[in-house]
Structure formats: C-alpha cells, structure tokens
Amino acid sequence: MRSRKLPTRRPERSRRTERSTANSSTNSSSVSVYLKFDGDIFALPPSISWMNFVPRITNFCMRSSLLPIMSRRLYVICQVIVFFAFTSPFVLAQRGANGWVWQNPLPQGNPLSAIHFSKDRTFGLAVGADNSILTTENGGFEWRMNSVLGGVNYNGVFVRNGKNAIVVGVRGAVLITDNSGKDWKPVDSGTRDHLLDVAFAGPNNTVGWAVGTYGRVIKTTDGGETWSLQKTGSRNDLASVTAFDAANAAAGGSAGTFLLTSNGGATWKSSAPCGVAAVNAIQFLTASEIVIAGQAGCVARTVDGGATWSRIEIFSRGDLLSMCFSDGRNGSMTDSNGLVWITGDGGRTWLPFNVRTNPKLVSVHFADQFTGWAVGENGLIVRTDDGGYSWQRLTQGGREDVNDLAFLNNELGVAVGSNGRIWITNDAGKMWLPVFSNTASNLNAVHFFDGQRGWIVGDRGVVLRTINGGASWGQGISGVTEDLLGVHFVTDRLGFAVGAAGLILKTTSAGAYWERVESGTRSWLEDIEFLDDKHAVAVGDKGTIIRTLNGGQTWASVRTNVAEDLFSASFNDDRIGFAVGANGIVLSTADGGATWTDNETPIRANLFAVTALGKDSAIAVGEQGTIILTEDGGRSWKSQRNITGKVMQAVVYRGGQNVWIAGRGGSILKRTEQLSPADIASPRIPPVLRSLPRSRPTIREPMITITDDGDIPVAVPQTKNN
Secondary structure: OOOOOOOOOOEOOOOOOOOOHHHOOOOHHHOOEEEEEOOEEEEEOOOOOHHHHHHHHHHHHOOHHHHHHOOHHHHHHHHHHHHHHHHOOOEEEOOOEOOEEEEEOEOOOOOEEEEEEOOOOOOEEEEEOOOEEEEEOOOOOOEEEOOOOOOOOEEEEEEEEOOEEEEEEHHHOEEEEOOOOOOOEEOOOOOOOOEEEEEEEOHHHOEEEEEEHHHOEEEEOOOOOOOEEEOOOOOOOEEEEEEOOOOOEEEEEHHHOEEEEOOOOOOOEEEOOOOOOOEEEEEEOOOOOEEEEEHHHOEEEEOOOOOOOEEEOOOOOOOEEEEEEOOOOOEEEEEOOOEEEEEOOOOOOOEEEEOOOOOOEEEEEEOOOOOEEEEEHHHOEEEEOOOOOOOEEOOEOOOOOEEEEEEOOOOOEEEEEHHHOEEEEOOOOOOOEEEOOOOOOOEEEEEEOOOOOEEEEEHHHOEEEEOOOOOOOEEOEOOOOOOEEEEEEOOOOOEEEEEHHHOEEEEOOOOOEOEEEOOOOOOOEEEEEEOOOOOEEEEEHHHOEEEEOOOOOOOEEOOOOOOOOEEEEEEOOOOOEEEEEHHHOEEEEOOOOOOOEEEOOOOOOOEEEEEEOOOOOEEEEEHHHOEEEEOOOOOOOEEOOOOOOOOEEEEEEOOOOOEEEEEHHHOEEEEOOOOOOOOOOOOOOOOOEOOOOOOOOOOOOOEEEEOOOOOOOEEEEOOOOO
16 A cells, blocks of 8 residues: 555554575575576575675675676676675574564564663664564674564663673563573563663672653662562653662653662652753763763763753754763764764763764664664664764665555565655565665555556656566656556556546556546545456545446546545455555445445554455555454454554455565565464554655774665675685
C-alpha cells in the first residue's frame, strides 16, 4: 500500500536478510558464493577471503570513471558482490520469531533505545522496542538477535564486566545474562513501573540502580540478582541514571527533575539545573564534578557535588538525548537534530558534528577516547573510531519508508518508497538492491502486468515504467502535478492511475502518455482494482467507493454508510473483494463492489493494505504492526502475531509461506510458516497522525568504508593480507 496524501486530519501512513541459520557458524571467509544473472552463474571460490576481497572489488566497482564504459552485466555483478560482501558480516543468525523474519533493515528495523559495551570494546548489547535485544562479540561488526520473553520494550542496558550484562524494560522487566547474551534470566524487580535506564558501579560493578516512571528507583548490590525499592520523594518520570561508585549516583527526568545521592541511595537530594526542561543524560567526571544534558539545549555543570550549577551555552535549542564521557575530559552527546556534540575539556565547550542523513541517535556509548557506538530509529547502529568526528553504519539496508510492494513470482520483487527509492530482489527478498529512479518524489504504488512490464506512480504526477522486470525505469508523461496514489493495468497498454482530489488518469500507450477521466468525485482516491477488463473499483477518503462497468470510461459512486477513509482494496475474483481503512474499518463485497458489508474487527488501528488470499480469506496490515486475517469471507477477523510495532503499508501473498509485509523505516518482513490466526489482545492506541505535510590514538580496529545511496558509510573491520 502507499504513503497516502490526505488533508492534515488523515492518519499517518506510514531486513534483516533472511540468512540460513543452518550455516550460521560457517566462517565467511571460506564459503562458496554463486551469483546468478541473466541466466549465467558466476562462482567465487571458497579460497577467497571476503574481508580481503572487499577492498579490491570495492575500489574497482566504485570508480566513477569506469561507470560509463562498464557493461550492464558487469555493473550489476559489482553491485551484488559489494552488497553481499558488506552484508554478510553484519548478521550471525536470525531466528524466525512469531513466524516472521526481517529482510530489511538488517539485522532488524525496530527502534533501538540503548547501547553499551564492555571495556575491551568487543562484547556489546543494543536493546529497543518489540522485544529487541541484539548482542555482538566483535565490536559490533556482527550482531545476533536474541529470542527472549516476548512483547516487551527494552529501554536500558549495562554491560557489567566480561560476559555479564543486564537489561531493563517495561512493566518492571529485568533480565540478566552471564554468557554474552546467549541465555537470559528474568529476575523480580519488585515493581511494575516501566524501567527506563540502568547503571552500575562499585567493586566489579555489582552495585546498581534502575529508574523509571513515577519516580521509581530500585537498587541492587549483587549484580542484579535481587532488587530493593528506594524512596526519592519524586513522582516525575526518571529517564536517566548514572553511578560514580557504590555511594554516589544521580538520576534525571521529566519536569527538570535531578536527583543526587552520596550515601548509596539512602537519601536523595533534588534540584533543577535545567529549570523545567527534562534532564535526559547525566555523567560523573569525578565524585563532585557532574555534567547533565536535557531538553531545549540545556547543558549544565557542577564542580561541588550539585551545590551550584553553571549553564553551558551550546547555541542550540535542540533536545539533547544522550551523553557519554570516556574520561574526565572527552565526551560526546547526541541531539534531536541528528547532530553529535563533542567536548575535550570536560564539558565546558561543545562542538557540533553532522552525521550524514541526520539520524536521530538516542543513545551513545564510548569504551575509550576514540571508540564509540550509537543507536537510534529504524534499528540504526553506528560506530566511530576517531572520537566521534565521523561515524559509520554497522547495520545494512535502506531506511526510507516502503509504500508499496509487488512480487512478480516467488523470487522477483520490487519495493517502492519515499524520496524516489526503488529496491529489487530476485531471491525472495534475501537481498534487496537499490535501483535508480531519477526522481526524488515519494513513490506510492507499483503494479506489474507480467514478469517484465510494470509501472510506478508517485507524488507530483510522477509515472515510471519498466520493460525488464524492474531492473531499470523510464519516465512517462502524466500531464499532471497532483499526487498519484494507485495504479492498475488491464492490458500491457491500457492502464489507470488514481490520486488527489478525485483524479483518474488513463493511458493507452503503456504509460507513455496519460489523459484525465472524470471520476465524479473530489475525494482523494487511494487505490484502484480491476476485476476484469470492464469492471473496476476505486476507494478513497471519507468512505468513497466508485465503480465502473465499461472499462473506465465512466464512473459512478457506490453508496455506503462508511465515513472512514479507505486506503486499499483487493479482489479474489470478479465478485469477492475487501476494502480497509481508518480505525480498523473492513468492508467486504460478494457482488463485484455493487454493495458492501461492514465487517467487525478486533482492532482500532488504521489499516493501510489488504490482499485477498482466496475466496474466503484475506490479510490486512496497518499501524502498530497490526496484521489481521480472515478465513470465513470477512465475517470474523483475528490478529496475527508480529515482531514489530512499525506502521505496515503493504502486503503481498503468493501462497504458503510466501507472504511479505512492508512499511515505515524501510521495514520488509517475510513469513517463515503458514499464516495462523490467533486471539491477541490489541492495544487501544489512538490513531497516529501524519508527520509530514501534504506537500511533502589508541590501538583500535581500522575500518574501510563505502557510501551507500547517499546514506551513512558502511563500516567493516579491515583485516591484514596474509
């Protein structure tokens, strides 16, 4: 489904590559690699060491002077080799959870909240939403997704020492591991309040505090095995905690709350160094010297244990999200504008540095003066080896929204998204490669007539077409500047597109040229489906459904009692069809769209895409990661378990396990087992609103990088030649 453009009231629309776990322990430097292109198979011998091979092939393939003379075959081979070489180190193994695996981004695309590493810079953990716990044992160049207790958002993590770590999350969740995250043990925290951060200090990092909502503070003295509640006198949410030793700790949170203890938490003193601005990050430089950062650009320092504070002007009002000092002088912090701020004088002065694409990095951690990591939205993990001046990605795959998805068969698929992004796969989504579109407009819908000919429509009247299965795209002339949201072709030359303000376009030249057709409505039309060469249905906002019986020459409105926006329609044949929309609305028809029945569903989330699976079956997806399934013609719908809460905007079904869903932040997931409905309590979360307007030098591992489609450079460890 598409990134819909409606008035400001309308709801927001918004890979991990599926590796074979059977070979997850295989050394990547000794595997045989086979590449298939245009019917030919190219083999790379197992004697090739990938990490030695990468720099050579990268230097060759990325030379811009070679591109004009490089054959299409050689160019694609280069692209595939570079992508595989850089993707293979990132993921150790992915266990299918709830029947789904990530295909993009890699290793996963859920938002990450916190990251922490051991002092030797090898063992690290990153945690986040939707049960996300990722572990690494080589500095972040390979990540393992952990299967632990489901349905939990994890907010804080701390690596105590060696292989011991602790994670905290919602509803008082506390997990501990003593074997680098391979196994996790839940422990009783003594609270059901959401825990937002955790920190340790003292001998062997056995003394620790965790903080959370409603001023909750809990303490442990045995490395997290047992916890006790501490009283602070505050009921404000606490988002950050840090400890200097077993006696000195500090916490900060909403409404300018700052709490400080010098007696192990027996008593806490309260102050407001940032006024009413929330305190998001705290760092001890010494037992009495503290730096804090918070909302609206607040940075403050104390050198007398909090008795007095000095505000530091950084000339920015962006919210400061995270901060870490590697020693008493060198530190970094991140802000909501995607900047990284660096200090070399203990926080007295700060300099901003830009990270390409300005990602929102919500947590930063440094193991020493030079080596650091940060995490953020859409599963992004980045690393620096020069103290924060430059950053490289440790994750793979695009993070632009995926607005629609099409599979020509069980292997070949095309995804389209925001900012002109197109991706293509020929291996069922195990690998997605970017394709040049020659446009920066949001691409909202894709449709293929056969295995070679396809079309894409987007904002500002953009029309793209392909005659080679999506490998390359040329532009058609739509003659309009309105946003186009849906497209369908009846034959290889006759097609229709729908969009803003009731717009319908028709082409009889395979998409080269288009002309307007009167729709009889000024409602935004979101999707169009042809049942045969004469009959079609289009759906749109305010419950709009229009229908044609003469191949699109004229259109007539279909009366319904629905006022909700409709975003998608799908038909199994010339009679059975479904339409979905805002607030969980699902309609079904058994007469080709002449009449519609309102179906009861267990959810209130906005549904953005639906696909008919058969005469009586259909699957629909939407916000909050919602997936619902019917097997009785729409009379009843049941929720399907998912592994993400991200907005889903597209769904494709090609039988059996061949089900893909896609959406915000580049999310693409594939089914690993048969669809199976289950009774799942759905959260009653209000619909989200559109966020966009309608118009829219110590010894450290050296690294080599290449840029990917204008994104943050990718980092891989550089190995020496033998």
